[in-house]
Amino acid sequence: MLTTDQMRAAEAALFDTGVEEWALMSQAGHGAAQWIARLAAGGPVTVLCGPGHNGGDGYVAAAALKARGLTVRVVAPISPQTDLARHAASTFEGEVLSDGEGLKGTVFVDAMFGIGLSRPLSHEHRALIRDLHASHERAVALDVPSGVDCDTGDVVGGEGDDVPHYALTLAFGAWKPAHFSGPALATIGAARLVDIGVPDRDGEMRLSLPERIAPPAFDAHKYTRGLVAVVGGAMAGASLMASRAAALAGAGYVKWLSEHDHPGHPPDLVKDNAPLADMLGDERIGAVLIGPGLGRDDTARERLEAAVRSGHPLVLDADALVLLTPEILAAETDAPILLTPHEGELSRLCDAFDVAGDTKRERALALSQASGCAVLAKGADTLLASGADVRFFPPASRWLSVAGSGDVLAGICTARLAATGDAMQAACEAVHLHGRAARHAGAGFTATMLAEAVHPALEDML
Numbered sequence: 001m002l003t004t005d006q007m008r009a010a011e012a013a014l015f016d017t018g019v020e021e022w023a024l025m026s027q028a029g030h031g032a033a034q035w036i037a038r039l040a041a042g043g044p045v046t047v048l049c050g051p052g053h054n055g056g057d058g059y060v061a062a063a064a065l066k067a068r069g070l071t072v073r074v075v076a077p078i079s080p081q082t083d084l085a086r087h088a089a090s091t092f093e094g095e096v097l098s099d100g101e102g103l104k105g106t107v108f109v110d111a112m113f114g115i116g117l118s119r120p121l122s123h124e125h126r127a128l129i130r131d132l133h134a135s136h137e138r139a140v141a142l143d144v145p146s147g148v149d150c151d152t153g154d155v156v157g158g159e160g161d162d163v164p165h166y167a168l169t170l171a172f173g174a175w176k177p178a179h180f181s182g183p184a185l186a187t188i189g190a191a192r193l194v195d196i197g198v199p200d201r202d203g204e205m206r207l208s209l210p211e212r213i214a215p216p217a218f219d220a221h222k223y224t225r226g227l228v229a230v231v232g233g234a235m236a237g238a239s240l241m242a243s244r245a246a247a248l249a250g251a252g253y254v255k256w257l258s259e260h261d262h263p264g265h266p267p268d269l270v271k272d273n274a275p276l277a278d279m280l281g282d283e284r285i286g287a288v289l290i291g292p293g294l295g296r297d298d299t300a301r302e303r304l305e306a307a308v309r310s311g312h313p314l315v316l317d318a319d320a321l322v323l324l325t326p327e328i329l330a331a332e333t334d335a336p337i338l339l340t341p342h343e344g345e346l347s348r349l350c351d352a353f354d355v356a357g358d359t360k361r362e363r364a365l366a367l368s369q370a371s372g373c374a375v376l377a378k379g380a381d382t383l384l385a386s387g388a389d390v391r392f393f394p395p396a397s398r399w400l401s402v403a404g405s406g407d408v409l410a411g412i413c414t415a416r417l418a419a420t421g422d423a424m425q426a427a428c429e430a431v432h433l434h435g436r437a438a439r440h441a442g443a444g445f446t447a448t449m450l451a452e453a454v455h456p457a458l459e460d461m462l
Ligand SMILES: NC(=O)C1=CN([C@@H]2O[C@H](COP(=O)(O)OP(=O)(O)OC[C@H]3O[C@@H](n4cnc5c(N)ncnc54)[C@H](OP(=O)(O)O)[C@@H]3O)[C@@H](O)[C@H]2O)[C@@H](O)CC1
Pocket: 007, 008, 011, 024, 025, 028, 050, 051, 052, 053, 054, 055, 056, 057, 081, 112, 113, 114, 115, 116, 117, 118, 119, 120, 121, 122, 142, 143, 172, 173, 196
């Protein structure tokens, strides 16, 4: 995944090796045409072309679709402004209109602006896009919906609602942050990458895709598979649910360290109510979860301090994130720590650690660097920051927006941390397991049902 500046640098590096600009545009336009042809299914296509190279991609796609026998119209409110764009336009031998008056069709292709967007869209351009979007059955955005800032996912000079929703957005050469994060994420629709020869490199920002989870080793026993300790608190239900999710996410042994009882306590979950410091002294513990249902009073703070002092790998969620301060973390050892804040908790933590950032990505990175912890910033655009690295995730089911869903995720994170010993890997595995569990749970599930669905989700990922 590349920012606009990195994309331009990657493109320049390719040109230095002798690749021609036209070759890139040609691959982009032809690659796009293959997707658009599938969506058009023989129906008419309208391509809205801008003045720059995004428009150039549009003309190439239009020519390729026409060559396949489709009815293609180009709408170009601004004529091409560079030699390359003019050359692209010259390859399209069809109707070019200056406005979209009365046009109807199957697919509307937005090739107005891409990474070169330099200012808010004019009122006329916004209206033109809105009208063409409304008069076609499906819309496809080339590189990014016009008006969206590729680096932040903001609508430049507007709100998320000011850009219509696309069925498909085709990213050229590399993902941009806007494809998986930011206020305009809902407008992107399905995102697909079109290869234009930009080499994949192991950069700091990447899209995380599901990878296989390692099954237990031949000689595994419950402790080597991971002993998870879930610290309970005032509201026992939340930590109980997290314990259940941890057990189903592959932990060998889950202990619920709770002073309270709960009627939903399953018989296969061991409850330990010895003094917390004694229980946390068990060297076999692979990872500790604290936060769900913890409470926010002095007792809760003492339990959090004890968990941090224990030196075990940690997952801090919910109330633990409300109580966390740099002073509490000062007692930290070398063990990995994963913080799992939602938007509100992230903002509170940024205040507590005196860091700031314009985007969620920047805030999560700043918090990770200030705290030394991996930061899984949850929400519709979940992302993970660890040191200088950021991982983005494909969108998950919006049914995950249910109370207790975060407790389930925290439990999964802790099981994976106990199994892998690596906060970043654990968080990536957990986000995919959580998303997969949501698919198994279907629509309108509760957090308890989601926790149970971690079981088939794990099986999918082995
Ligand atoms: N990079 C790569 O590797 C490859 C890139 N490719 C493609 O090129 C795209 C980038 O092309 P690009 O740099 O020409 O920018 P683009 O998005 O077409 O816009 C610039 C033009 O729009 C104008 N303009 C801007 N905002 C405006 C506004 N609000 N209202 C009105 N006008 C506005 C701006 O004018 P100016 O700001 O100079 O006044 C300029 O004329 C990229 O997204 C991808 O699709 C592929 O072909 C192959 C490889």
